[in-house]
Amino acid sequence: MIQGGEMSMQDYVAIAKRRWPVLVVLAFLGCVIAFGVARVLPKKFTSQTTVLVDPSRVSKEVVPELVNEDINHKLGSMKQQILSRSRLEPIIDKYGLFAHESKNITKDDQIEKLRAAIDVSPLPPAPGTDDRRFSGFHVSVTLDDPVAAQKICAEITTKFMEQNLQAGTNITENTEAFLSQNLADAKAKLDEQDAKLAEFKKHNMGSLPDETQTNLGLLTGLNTQLQAATQALGQAQSNKAYTESLLSSQEATWKSAQSGTNPQALDQQLAQMQDQLAALQARYTDEHPDVVKMKKAIEQLKAKITTAAKEGEAAPKTPATNSFEPPQLQQLRAQLKQNEITASELVKRQQQIQDQIRMIQGRLQMSPAVEQQFKDLNRNYEVALGFYQDLLKKSNTAGLGSRLHQSQQDEQFQVVDPANLPEKPAFPDWLLFSAGGFVVGFVLGIGLSALLEFQDKTLRTEREVEVFLKVPALAMLPVFEPTGTRRGSLLDAFRPTPKAVKG
Numbered sequence: 193m194i195q196g197g198e199m200s201m202q203d204y205v206a207i208a209k210r211r212w213p214v215l216v217v218l219a220f221l222g223c224v225i226a227f228g229v230a231r232v233l234p235k236k237f238t239s240q241t242t243v244l245v246d247p248s249r250v251s252k253e254v255v256p257e258l259v260n261e262d263i264n265h266k267l268g269s270m271k272q273q274i275l276s277r278s279r280l281e282p283i284i285d286k287y288g289l290f291a292h293e294s295k296n297i298t299k300d301d302q303i304e305k306l307r308a309a310i311d312v313s314p315l316p317p318a319p320g321t322d323d324r325r326f327s328g329f330h331v332s333v334t335l336d337d338p339v340a341a342q343k344i345c346a347e348i349t350t351k352f353m354e355q356n357l358q359a360g361t362n363i364t365e366n367t368e369a370f371l372s373q374n375l376a377d378a379k380a381k382l383d384e385q386d387a388k389l390a391e392f393k394k395h396n397m398g399s400l401p402d403e404t405q406t407n408l409g410l411l412t413g414l415n416t417q418l419q420a421a422t423q424a425l426g427q428a429q430s431n432k433a434y435t436e437s438l439l440s441s442q443e444a445t446w447k448s449a450q451s452g453t454n455p456q457a458l459d460q461q462l463a464q465m466q467d468q469l470a471a472l473q474a475r476y477t478d479e480h481p482d483v484v485k486m487k488k489a490i491e492q493l494k495a496k497i498t499t500a501a502k503e504g505e506a507a508p509k510t511p512a513t514n515s516f517e518p519p520q521l522q523q524l525r526a527q528l529k530q531n532e533i534t535a536s537e538l539v540k541r542q543q544q545i546q547d548q549i550r551m552i553q554g555r556l557q558m559s560p561a562v563e564q565q566f567k568d569l570n571r572n573y574e575v576a577l578g579f580y581q582d583l584l585k586k587s588n589t590a591g592l593g594s595r596l597h598q599s600q601q602d603e604q605f606q607v608v609d610p611a612n613l614p615e616k617p618a619f620p621d622w623l624l625f626s627a628g629g630f631v632v633g634f635v636l637g638i639g640l641s642a643l644l645e646f647q648d649k650t651l652r653t654e655r656e657v658e659v660f661l662k663v664p665a666l667a668m669l670p671v672f673e674p675t676g677t678r679r680g681s682l683l684d685a686f687r688p689t690p691k692a693v694k695g
Contacts, residue, residue: 211641215634222633223626230625235617237338239345242315242609243352244328267329270355271312274348280306283347287340309334310348328608338614345611353605364590371587378580385573392569399555401563411552418545425538432531434471438482439524441468442489462497465490485520 208215273279280303284290290302297305315328331352333345393400398407441464469486476483 207641207645211637211644214641214644215637218637218640219630219633222629222631222636224629226625226629226632229629234336236334236336237341237614237617238332238334239338239341239611239614240330240332240609241345241349241607241611242328242330243349243605244315244608245605266356266359267312267314270352270359274351274355275307275310277303279351283344287343289335289340289344306344310344312352331611333611342611342613349607349611353607356605367590368587371583371590375580375583375587378576378583382573382576382580385569385576389569389573392566396558396562396566398552399558399562401559401566404556404559407552407555407559411549411556414545414549414552418542418549421538421542421545425535425542428531428535428538432528432535435524435528435531438468439521439528441465442521442524459497462490462493465493489520 277300281299284299284302284306289306290297311330311332311334313330313332315330331345331349333341333348335341335344444461444464465486469483469490472480472483472486478484
C-alpha cells in the first residue's frame with residue numbers, strides 16, 4: 193500500500209519482490225517489439241572518409257601564410273557552398289537518387305534529403321593534449337544504397353579539396369592584383385611628392401634648413417671681406433689724394449720752371465717740395481723710389497736756385513720751347529689713373545659683397561618659413577615612401593605566397609581514409625533498438641507497478657496499520673489461503689492482494 197508517509201528501502205524491496213513479473217514481462221515485450229521494428233525499418237548505409245589538414249611544408253618565418261583564414265570558419269564557408277542547390281542537384285541527377293520517390297517529392301525536397309544525409313564534422317582534439325586547433329574533419333553520407341553512399345562521399349570529399357584549392361588560388365590572385373594596383377597608385381603618389389620636394393629645393397636653394405649653418409658661415413666670411421674691402425678702399429682713396437697733391441705740386445714746379453720764375457718763386461717751390469718730402473718720409477723709408485726722386489728733385493731745385501742767385505736773374509725768362517712733361521709727371525699721372533681704377537674696382541667689390549650679404553640675410557630671414565614648408569613636404573614624402581615600401585613588402589610576400597600555393601607547398605587537405613563501402617547498415621541498429629525497447633519496457637513496468645501499488649489497499653506491516661488507522665496495532669493475523677489455491681503465480685503480480693485481518 194502506497195498511500196502516504198515515508199517509504200523506506202525495505203518497502204521498495206518488498207514492492208520489487210511482489211511486482212517483479214510486471215517488470216520482467218514489460219521489459220521483455222519492449223525488447224521484442226523494438227527488435228521487430230528494427231528489422232522492419234528501411235536500412236541506411238553510411239560511407240565515411242577522413243580528411244586531415246596538411247600544414248605548410250615551408251616555415252612561416254620564411255614565407256608567411258597568405259591564406260590565414262580560421263580553418264573552422266573556412267570549413268563552414270566551404271560546407272555552405274558545397275551543400276548548395278547548384279552543387280547538389282547535379283549529383284542527384286548523376287546518380288539517380290530518390291528515383292522511386294521522384295513522383296512524390298519535389299526537387300527541393302530531394303535536395304533537402306541529400307543535404308540532411310551529408311554530415312561534415314571536425315575531428316576531435318588528440319586525447320591527452322590541450323591542443324584545440326582544427327586538425328581535420330569527417331565527411332559521412334547516409335543513404336539506402338551503400339554504393340551510392342560511397343560514391344557521393346568520395347565526390348563530396350573531392351569537392352572539398354577542389355574548393356580549398358580554388359579558394360586559395362582566388363585569394364592569392366585577388367591579393368596580388370589588389371596589391372599591384374595599390375602599389376602602382378602608391379608609386380605615382382610617391383613620384384608626385386618627390387617631384388614637389390625637388391621643385392621646392394630648386395626654388396629655395398640656399399634657404400633650406402640644412403643650409404642654415406652654411407649661410408651663417410658665408411655671412412661671416414662676407415662681413416670679413418667687406419671690412420677688408422672698406423679698408424682697402426680707404427687706403428686707395430688716401431693714395432689717390434696724395435698722388436693728386438703731389439702731381440699738382442710737381443706740375444706747378446714744372447710750369448714755373450718753364451716760365452722762368454724769380455728766386456722767390458723758386459724758394460716757395462723748394463719749401464713745397466720739402467714739405468712733400470717730409471710727408472713721404474713719414475709714410476715710406478728713405479729707400480722708397482718716391483722719396484729718392486723727391487730728394488733728387490730738391491737737390492736739382494737747390495742747384496738751380498744757387499745758379500740763379502749767382503747770375504742775378506731778376507726778370508722772367510721767356511717760356512721754354514720744350515712742351516713735353518717730364519717723366520715724373522707722367523708717372524704720377526699714371527699712378528693717379530691706377531689709383532682711380534683701384535678705387536673704382538674696390539667700390540664695385542664692396543657693392544657686390546653688400547649685395548651678397550643682403551641675399552644671405554634674406555635667406556636667413558626666410559629660413560623659418562621655408563623650414564616649415566619643407567617639413568610639410570618632407571613629411572608627406574616620408575608618409576608616401578613608407579606606404580609604398582609597406583605595399584612593396586606585402587606585394588613581394590604575396591608573390592612568394594602565390595608561388596608557394598601554386599607548388600602546393602602550403603596548407604592543404606589530405607585524405608587519409610578514402611570513402612569506404614559500408615557492409616552493415618548504420619540504421620537501424622537492432623542491438624541499440626533492443627536495448628532501448630528493454631529500457632522503455634522496464635520503465636513502463638515500474639510505472640505500472642507503482643499504479644498497482646496505489647490501487648492496492650492491503651495493509652501488510654505494523655507501520656502501515658498505524659499510519660492508515662492512526663492507532664497502535666495490538667496483533668497481526670496471517671492470511672490463510674483456501675485449500676488447493678496456489679499463490680505466487682505470474683498473474684498475482686497484476687491483481688490486488690486480499691486484505692489481511694488485523695486487530
